[in-house]
Amino acid sequence: MDKIKISFILNDKPVTVETYPNKRVVDLLREDCECTSVKEGCSEGECGACTVLVNGTPVTSCLMLAGQIEGDSILTLEGLSKDGELDKLQTSFVEAGAVQCGYCTPGMVLSAKALLMKNPHPTHEEIRRALSGNLCRCTGYTKIFKAVDMAAGN
Amino acid sequence: MALRDLAVLGKANVKKDAYNKITGEAKFAADLKFDHMLYGGVFRSTVPHATIKRFDASKALALPGVACVLTSKDIPGGNRIGIILKDEPVLVDDKIRRVGDAIAIVAAETQELVEEALELMEVEYDLLEPILSYEDAMREDSAKVHGETNLHMRKHLESGDVDAAFAQCDVIVEGTYTTNMLSHMFIEPDAGVARIEDGVITVYASTQNAHFDRGEVARTMGLPNNKVRVVQVTTGGGFGGKLDISVQCHLALLANATGRPVKMVRSRKESTDVSAKRHPMTMKAKTGATKDGKIQAVEVFMTGDTGAYASYGPAVIVRAVVHCMGPYEVPNVRVDADFVYTNNPMCGAFRGFGVPQVSVCHEGQMNALAKALNMDPIDLRILNAQRPGTVLATGQVLDEAVGFIETLQEAKKKAAEVLDTCKENQGVGVGCMWYGVGNTGLPNPAAAFVEVLPDASVNLMVGCADIGQGSSTVMAAIAAEELGLSYDDIHVTSADTMVTPEGGASSASRQTFISGNATRIACKQAKETLAQTAANFLNVPKEDLIFRNRMVYSSKDPAIKLTYPELMAEMKKWGKLAVGAGAYNPKTTYLDAKTMAGIPYEIYAYGTTIAQVEVDTSTGEVDVQKLISAHDVGQAVDREMVEGQIEGGMVMAQGFAVFEKIEHEKGKIKNPIFSKYLIPTAMDVPEIYPIIVECPGEAGPFGAKGVGEPALIPGIPAITNAVENALGQRFFELPLMPTEVMKKIRG
Amino acid sequence: MKAFNFYSPRTLTEALDLLDKCKSRATVIAGGTDVVIELTERQRDTDCVININKIDELRYCKVEDGKVKIGALTTFTDLENNSYIRENVKGLHSCAAHVGSPQIRNLGTIGGNVVNCSVAGDSPTTFMALDATVVLQSKTGKREMKLTDFYANCKKTQIADNELMTEIYFDAPAKEVATATMKLGKRKALVIVVVGLAVLIEKDDAGNISRAQVVIGGVSPKPARLPKVEEYLVGKPVSKCTFAPCADLLSDAVREMIPTRASMPYKKEGVKGVSDKTFGQILADFGLQEGGR
Numbered sequence A: 001m002d003k004i005k006i007s008f009i010l011n012d013k014p015v016t017v018e019t020y021p022n023k024r025v026v027d028l029l030r031e032d033c034e035c036t037s038v039k040e041g042c043s044e045g046e047c048g049a050c051t052v053l054v055n056g057t058p059v060t061s062c063l064m065l066a067g068q069i070e071g072d073s074i075l076t077l078e079g080l081s082k083d084g085e086l087d088k089l090q091t092s093f094v095e096a097g098a099v100q101c102g103y104c105t106p107g108m109v110l111s112a113k114a115l116l117m118k119n120p121h122p123t124h125e126e127i128r129r130a131l132s133g134n135l136c137r138c139t140g141y142t143k144i145f146k147a148v149d150m151a152a153g154n
Numbered sequence B: 001m002a003l004r005d006l007a008v009l010g011k012a013n014v015k016k017d018a019y020n021k022i023t024g025e026a027k028f029a030a031d032l033k034f035d036h037m038l039y040g041g042v043f044r045s046t047v048p049h050a051t052i053k054r055f056d057a058s059k060a061l062a063l064p065g066v067a068c069v070l071t072s073k074d075i076p077g078g079n080r081i082g083i084i085l086k087d088e089p090v091l092v093d094d095k096i097r098r099v100g101d102a103i104a105i106v107a108a109e110t111q112e113l114v115e116e117a118l119e120l121m122e123v124e125y126d127l128l129e130p131i132l133s134y135e136d137a138m139r140e141d142s143a144k145v146h147g148e149t150n151l152h153m154r155k156h157l158e159s160g161d162v163d164a165a166f167a168q169c170d171v172i173v174e175g176t177y178t179t180n181m182l183s184h185m186f187i188e189p190d191a192g193v194a195r196i197e198d199g200v201i202t203v204y205a206s207t208q209n210a211h212f213d214r215g216e217v218a219r220t221m222g223l224p225n226n227k228v229r230v231v232q233v234t235t236g237g238g239f240g241g242k243l244d245i246s247v248q249c250h251l252a253l254l255a256n257a258t259g260r261p262v263k264m265v266r267s268r269k270e271s272t273d274v275s276a277k278r279h280p281m282t283m284k285a286k287t288g289a290t291k292d293g294k295i296q297a298v299e300v301f302m303t304g305d306t307g308a309y310a311s312y313g314p315a316v317i318v319r320a321v322v323h324c325m326g327p328y329e330v331p332n333v334r335v336d337a338d339f340v341y342t343n344n345p346m347c348g349a350f351r352g353f354g355v356p357q358v359s360v361c362h363e364g365q366m367n368a369l370a371k372a373l374n375m376d377p378i379d380l381r382i383l384n385a386q387r388p389g390t391v392l393a394t395g396q397v398l399d400e401a402v403g404f405i406e407t408l409q410e411a412k413k414k415a416a417e418v419l420d421t422c423k424e425n426q427g428v429g430v431g432c433m434w435y436g437v438g439n440t441g442l443p444n445p446a447a448a449f450v451e452v453l454p455d456a457s458v459n460l461m462v463g464c465a466d467i468g469q470g471s472s473t474v475m476a477a478i479a480a481e482e483l484g485l486s487y488d489d490i491h492v493t494s495a496d497t498m499v500t501p502e503g504g505a506s507s508a509s510r511q512t513f514i515s516g517n518a519t520r521i522a523c524k525q526a527k528e529t530l531a532q533t534a535a536n537f538l539n540v541p542k543e544d545l546i547f548r549n550r551m552v553y554s555s556k557d558p559a560i561k562l563t564y565p566e567l568m569a570e571m572k573k574w575g576k577l578a579v580g581a582g583a584y585n586p587k588t589t590y591l592d593a594k595t596m597a598g599i600p601y602e603i604y605a606y607g608t609t610i611a612q613v614e615v616d617t618s619t620g621e622v623d624v625q626k627l628i629s630a631h632d633v634g635q636a637v638d639r640e641m642v643e644g645q646i647e648g649g650m651v652m653a654q655g656f657a658v659f660e661k662i663e664h665e666k667g668k669i670k671n672p673i674f675s676k677y678l679i680p681t682a683m684d685v686p687e688i689y690p691i692i693v694e695c696p697g698e699a700g701p702f703g704a705k706g707v708g709e710p711a712l713i714p715g716i717p718a719i720t721n722a723v724e725n726a727l728g729q730r731f732f733e734l735p736l737m738p739t740e741v742m743k744k745i746r747g
Numbered sequence C: 001m002k003a004f005n006f007y008s009p010r011t012l013t014e015a016l017d018l019l020d021k022c023k024s025r026a027t028v029i030a031g032g033t034d035v036v037i038e039l040t041e042r043q044r045d046t047d048c049v050i051n052i053n054k055i056d057e058l059r060y061c062k063v064e065d066g067k068v069k070i071g072a073l074t075t076f077t078d079l080e081n082n083s084y085i086r087e088n089v090k091g092l093h094s095c096a097a098h099v100g101s102p103q104i105r106n107l108g109t110i111g112g113n114v115v116n117c118s119v120a121g122d123s124p125t126t127f128m129a130l131d132a133t134v135v136l137q138s139k140t141g142k143r144e145m146k147l148t149d150f151y152a153n154c155k156k157t158q159i160a161d162n163e164l165m166t167e168i169y170f171d172a173p174a175k176e177v178a179t180a181t182m183k184l185g186k187r188k189a190l191v192i193v194v195v196g197l198a199v200l201i202e203k204d205d206a207g208n209i210s211r212a213q214v215v216i217g218g219v220s221p222k223p224a225r226l227p228k229v230e231e232y233l234v235g236k237p238v239s240k241c242t243f244a245p246c247a248d249l250l251s252d253a254v255r256e257m258i259p260t261r262a263s264m265p266y267k268k269e270g271v272k273g274v275s276d277k278t279f280g281q282i283l284a285d286f287g288l289q290e291g292g293r
């Protein structure tokens, strides 16, 4: 197996990683890039804990091979706060009480971020739909919806 | 109106763990990394009942990068673990009792190598007759899973004269209810890391009970308790599924054998396959009442399958028996319960310990009774509701801390406001529950250490594991209230066995009550020194002092006061330290072996849910539209967190009622993954209206009870009853999947 | 994951060259939503993985020469957001919008869905109702075949080891054409199909049905056209009354297709609800009556 070199933008910074190709993006980010906010809950695309944004679009990083993000721009939760200042969504998640165990949280916040980037004032139905690929077993989703509403200024 | 005048409790504080989690900095077990770390894996049985004829790991060992393979022979200490009974091997020795039993463990340089090594291990079995059902288990000539009998536990509770009472009843309703095996499906699969440092084995684990883990690891390793350190790392949900030992003992063995840190992260499938499940139960119930609706007698016979190992099974059975008549005054009660061992997946603790199951039974009975009597379901419940002074079937007399009727009234009020059922296939249902806080009729203490530091900030050390439910936040609020400081002054260290005292399990909704009381007692002790010093300084009797909002002042004259920093300066001057250690054990008694009479719990929480559903009669789909859930929590420590528990519980109830079921065949789980075991998504959840009810009583810290499990329970029967009422059909088995609903509709 | 070499061609030609070299030992990956799971679970032995996801020339959805042409790399999200599809091919829009979750729709491609041909695949049912044609290309040439033929007489599909699917196309629906799909599942998102139905109805000037294409999915390993239902419909007026008996016809079809399967009793009942709703949408699309969901 030949190593491959992968160059991409990670949280606004260009990075190049040399690694084995039989890794998924979730492994690449967690093991080679120290982005442990990217969680793994199912390894089959169902739970959404591994969600990251690729060029602004939420995807499950357990379903992508590392080499597939060559040239792409990746956002993980680590890159959401700028210079120590939390993103509006982050503060609203905290204020709304939308975080319990926190395992779904990184993926949930990123799915919500992708939604708000495209649609700054989503309806309740749009919020539900945007978060439908992120399972949460703790919160019953209700406070998460509220947090997104708050961040959208709805 | 608030019942109590409190400075900190009853508001919403930012959860102690929120910032770490929202920035992604929180480290869960799988996120830990140490130098020279190895990865571990488990070779598991694929058959339910067998002895091992041959096990060969030579090919795996020959693989470069494999550090070791261990079997039962390599265990330095004892090879039996278990929460209540020590009946589960760390690594199989005598025989295999379930699919997924651990036969060998391996450590290797990479996860990839671990998987390769596991593929290279070979095993041959001598198969034994598998016991796969209650009936199988109870056959006299069937193979035995453990020892001489498959009867794991038999319980009998009796009060009054049941037969005589039934003879006098005007109305009797009967039903046999079945609930299925369920999986917790916490989103974080079990994981941990172990390493050895200065002769101490440290295990970092995703767990609900670090102190229990410590004991199990120590026994497995043949070490004294103080040579094992278990640290609960940020834990991605538990719901009872992380009370059993998962990776802890295996990791300690591998770290010990290799001298290197070892990490294990279970796959979703492995996690679901071997973690404890919710007991499937069958409950045959008979309820008798007078024609004006007063319940006279309840009789229940229940059976359950605890699977291959006891886990928390005994606690589930006892609790189910005590709770199965529901939150009602029932003068005559007879309950019998038989639970068996089988070669099915292990069943244990799952949010509610059997009470969710029996709630399906007692509320199904109440729905049927309301119909038989043509009575309003809420009125029927209020008529029979437990209240201060009620005598329970165990003989216990309830004190003033009973807010059940208020939950019924509040829920009803909300229902009038928000429910809208105009369509034919819509229905409304009521579900209620009661829940004894803490372990059943057993000692279950917890402790806390506190130190108020020179700048009036506080270190609080509690054993109780915060698994996201927010116990650290609760303890901080209680400490702040008692000490008269602010919530932000308190730093909480939790569940690290080298630092914090015993906390017991984060289960049975016990931590707010028990660790909360322990925290309060510890704070009172520290306050004793503080008060003495303040009294001397202010020249007032110490009994007159009030600690509140970072001030200490005289209740007689608030102008006589000093600030906390001033007080701490004074403490320093006199060489005083403000430290406290508190422990609390709930006031319960052991239950009588024959009748189960006694005091099983010190306090009870109550709840009522009203559900609105719509059934699509062309496809059988049940749409849960609205859930109103009112909970008597004694005193809300943090309103937002209580609401969060209720909302999360309600959605789990929806899963229980309409989606979830572990399918297993020949002891093997067929749907251990999220694509096959369906839990509610963001698209499925109903509108939820949480209602917090508070009640008198000071047994809990400032009157607080617990809500973790109560939040789940009443939603399940409420949904079931709503579907029954929508379709005019009775349902006796959950979940109400479209297939089952359709059968009722189309025959 | 087992070891393999990884290639990420930028052009179709490059990809076809690579494929020709590796042949059966190659694994093509597009969105990866099916294939990465197989790799993670070590179910697939492969020497080389060819990532076609960077071949931008295969990502399009356009109307050309009266045909709707969809490049193999088009994702479900692309289709869902495509205004032409949303307005004119409602069945395909609804199909794409109901796949998995946002993340899956962002990754999953039409090519992957059609070639993977799983029982749970949603778009093949819809494309079959649209009577679509797949375009296959190899180093040596290009061939086209109807989707029905692509799936006929084989375990999975007719694609050869050295071929890529590059496009799927179908006749751009005229004004007189309405399409609808529906999938019955067990919850509202991340739904695996229990019964899927896709319908295309064309009416003549008199308002009678001149063409009916009815396909059922989730019942047999591959989607199936239902000639009996289609024959029943042709010539009849487009109306609720005409469509009502389809529920029973579909129910009979399910019973015939899986007479002994444990899921049959439910599917044969559930399909009736699906039928009513799908044909309700057809009526709505013709502007005749409010549809179901």
Ligand SMILES: Cc1cc2nc3c(=O)[nH]c(=O)nc-3n(C[C@H](O)[C@H](O)[C@H](O)COP(=O)(O)OP(=O)(O)OC[C@H]3O[C@@H](n4cnc5c(N)ncnc54)[C@H](O)[C@@H]3O)c2cc1C
Pocket (backbone or CB within 6 Å): A044, A045, A046, A063, C027, C028, C029, C030, C031, C032, C033, C034, C035, C036, C052, C072, C073, C098, C099, C100, C101, C104, C107, C108, C109, C110, C111, C112, C113, C114, C115, C116, C120, C121, C122, C123, C159, C163, C164, C165, C166, C190, C191, C192, C193
């Ligand atoms: C959580 C989850 C939910 C899902 N829900 C749904 C659903 O609701 N409905 C549904 O239909 N599917 C669903 N799927 C399945 C999957 O997402 C789809 O089948 C998807 O369209 C596959 O496309 P892909 O690009 O990801 O395929 P890949 O995984 O990249 O490839 C799939 C197969 O097709 C081959 N292949 C891909 N593209 C080409 C090509 N152009 N030429 C030749 N061969 C090719 C690959 O070699 C591979 O064998 C779901 C999957 C997941 C993980």
Ligand code: FES
Pocket (backbone or CB within 6 Å): A039, A040, A041, A042, A043, A044, A045, A046, A047, A048, A049, A050, A051, A060, A061, A062, A063
């Ligand atoms: S780990 Fe990727 S979706 Fe669950």
Ligand code: FES
Pocket (backbone or CB within 6 Å): A098, A099, A100, A101, A102, A103, A104, A105, A135, A136, A137, A138, A139, B187, B236, B237, B468
């Ligand atoms: S907060 Fe625990 S899974 Fe969402």
